[in-house]
Structures are given as structure tokens and as C-alpha cells.
Amino acid sequence: MIRRLSQARERGIPEATVARLPLYLRALNGMAERGLATVSSEDLAVAAGVNSAKLRKDLSHLGSYGTRGVGYEVEYLIYQISRELGLTQDWAVAIVGVGNLGRALANYGGFVSRGFRVAALLDADPEVVGDHIAGLTVEHVDELEAVIRRRAVSIVVLATPGAAAQELADRVIAAGVTSILNFAPVVLAVPEGVDIRKVDLSIELQILAFHEQRKTDRMTGGPAMAEEWPEAVDL
Amino acid sequence: MIRRLSQARERGIPEATVARLPLYLRALNGMAERGLATVSSEDLAVAAGVNSAKLRKDLSHLGSYGTRGVGYEVEYLIYQISRELGLTQDWAVAIVGVGNLGRALANYGGFVSRGFRVAALLDADPEVVGDHIAGLTVEHVDELEAVIRRRAVSIVVLATPGAAAQELADRVIAAGVTSILNFAPVVLAVPEGVDIRKVDLSIELQILAFHEQRKTDRMTGGPAMAEEWPEAVDL
């Protein structure tokens, strides 16, 4: 197998790069709105909050889309990144669990904005089923499989209580979905080939608390000093 | 400077480990509820969805809290992790921006559960100010600095539109806050020493879309082949 130029493109984009592409895309959209035609890696890197060498290496994974001495053409780069991320097509998203969070997600503008369309809302509570939210009618979760099939849902957002999440994940996977965004505070077990992304509010807070504690410890000088002598404090 | 045994403890816990400790804590709490007294690294690792060697290495950073041949004492480990994460003290959290998302966060049970207390809700919209949500009265964002001082807020959650986030971040930082959880879809510029954690729904979706596209590409075999010849499809 011969691979001429851009071994970049042959589908080997590092995960870390993929995670940053949306960031670049957002920065580029802002620049396009402000009418900028081209942008240097340095400027774009600042806007996205990353190092410019990293940005160039990231973009080089998609291809060689810059012009030396000039920079990148904004519109063209937007197109290339969008295409790479799969945003040139429309993704039907179902939100399962229409509590406070599910409602917030359904109404969240950024969702619809680019490539994503909330195609269904489902809940188990008969009190909620039938409600109209964000232009959709909440359906009963019994209809889950039928709805996924009928509306060609390819991404499911789980915004249910933790206890219900695993069973629902199993069901949507059985229905053919392979991309799940999980807001429930549980570790989902899923088969090979299914992508799970997790958003966990309380974990984020706990990580902040850890660093906050360290900062205040350092100021009061308390524990930090004592722990220079581990053999004194251990056991 | 001589450091004998447990260079572990001298405050050098890897960031990756910190990010997993809340996961272990959650799994351990579940086990405690089910009455388990001890747990092996293998079992805990499965419950937390990680490799057991990684789990042991993570825990070894906190100290040597296991017993060889037996495992870890559940309650004791819960205490040690909680202490390390700073959850033995109470953190006052302010939520800025009481839209759909802010409301969802205010009502989110997991927030309050362990170490965290929602101490204030603030918004700029006079229509919302004065509303009672989750036992709190929404205050006007003009009061931001006063509220932070008065209630000893140390963690701020930004759930505002993107356009307002940077200015509000600047204000809470000026008021002495050094830990921010940002839900607004912008890259915040903050001074050294301030910890920002970002939760960005649309970025998570875009990452899923990327992988989903690849999966479907692979099945249809379509674009993957065409893209062997970049010079044909580019421009």
C-alpha cells in the first residue's frame, strides 16, 4: 500500500486533536463574523487558548491547508474542520430524561446551532409525557426503540437519574445507537465500538475542591509543612 | 532536602489521578451502602471502570492504605479520599446565570450531596431576580461581589450566555474567587493561580459526531477511499 503525501489524512487523527477542533471551529466562526479573511496560527491559537505549535500540528493532521508567510483562510478552514468533524451532515439527537437537565438541554441553543437537531424527547414519568418543550412533544420511554428507528437517531443524550441509566444505555445500544452522551452519575458498561462521553457535574466540582483546598492550605501553611515529615504523620 | 518514604504524600498527586478519585469515591459509597467492609483493588477497579494496576497506583499516591492479601477497608478509604479531595469541609457555591441550565444545576441533587452547598443564585434579568428556586431567592448580579464576600463563596459556577461570561469571570476573580466551573461556550482568559474547569455540551456532541461519522464511513467505505487522493477533492 503506497501512501503519498499527507499520511496526515489517512484517518489517524489523535484523540487530543479531535477534542480541540471544535474549539478552533468556534474561534474561526467568531472571526468569520467579524469579517476576517485570513488568520495566522498565532492569532487563532490565542483565540482558542492553546499554544500555536500545537495548533499547527493539529491542523496538519487534517491536511496542509495553510499558506506559509500568510496564514489560514478562515472560511476554507471552517469548511475543512466542519467536514472532518462530520458537521456538514445533520445528526438527529434524542434526549432521554426530561427533568431539569433534560429540559435545559432541549432548550440549549448551542445544540441546534451546527449540525445537531433535537429529534426526540423521552421520559418515563406519565406526568411529563405529552408536555411540549422546545417545539417537541415528550414521548414515553417505552417508545424508545421505535423513535430511534423512525427518526434515524444516531446520538442519544442520557439525562436520567443514575439508577435508570445503564438499562437505558443497553436499550439504545440494542436499537443500534453507538454514540452516547451521558449526564447520569454512573459508569456505563458498553460493548466495544460504542462511544460514550460523560459529563459529570459533581466530579468537576470535586476536582475544583481539591485544588481549592491546596491553595488555601498553602496560604495558611498548615498541613503542607507538617507533611514534610511523612513518618511522623503516617499511621 | 531529604525525603524518606512516601514521596507519594508530599503533595504531588498527578492530575489524572485527581480526576479519578471522585469516581472511586462514588463506587466506594455504593459499596458502603451495600455493607461491604473491605474491597480489593480488582473489584473497586471494575466498579469504577478502570484497570486495577492504575487504581492501585492512584491510591498509592495518597498513602499506603491497603492491606496486602486483604484489600482496602471501605470506610477508611472513603474518609481518606474525601479528605484528600477536600470534601470534609463545606464549600459554598454560587451559580451565576439562572436560565434553564442554572435552574437545572440549582435543583441537581448531586450538587448538595457531598461537601457542596449552593449558597447563592444570581442573574442579570430583573424578570428572574426574586424568584425562589431550590429554597433560594435569585439575587441581582450587581450584588455579585457583596454576595461572594458575605456568604464566603469559594467556587463559582458560570451558567450564563457566552457573551457575558468573561466579564463575570473577571468580576468573581477580582472578588477573590479562584475556582470556576464554566458552562458558557467561551474560552475564558484568567490569571495564573485561578482554576477553570469547562463543561461544553456542544463540544462533546461534536466529538461524538466525529467518531460517529468515522464509524458510518467505515461501513459504507465511501469517503475513506476517495480521500486517498486529497489533491482531487481539495479546493
Added chain:
DNA sequence: CCCACTTTGTGCACCGGTTCACAAAGGGAC
């Protein structure tokens, strides 16, 4: 008291990702 068994704690090799630093490439002035 000793032996067999279990499970922790960690040394070490490996891997993905980051950053530096620079050669290669293009643009524009004259």
C-alpha cells in the same frame, strides 16, 4: 511455626501528546 495463597505497591518499558526550534515555502518590495 511454617507454608501456601492472596493482594498490595512499584520498577520499568512503553505510548500518546506537547513543545521547541528550525528548515522549507511562499509573498512582496524594489
Added chain:
DNA sequence: GTCCCTTTGTGAACCGGTGCACAAAGTGGG
């Protein structure tokens, strides 16, 4: 056309994190 300036694209060193595999340490049975 030539020279200088700018900016990309990337080779190479480095760094944090992962996972294997095993020695050390503790338990329980006889």
C-alpha cells in the same frame, strides 16, 4: 529576478501517564 520577511509544517527531545509483571507483605490453615 532577487532578496528579505513572515509563517507554516515537522523532526526530535521531552513529559506525564499507563499497564505489565513481580517482589514484598500480610493472612489463614495445619
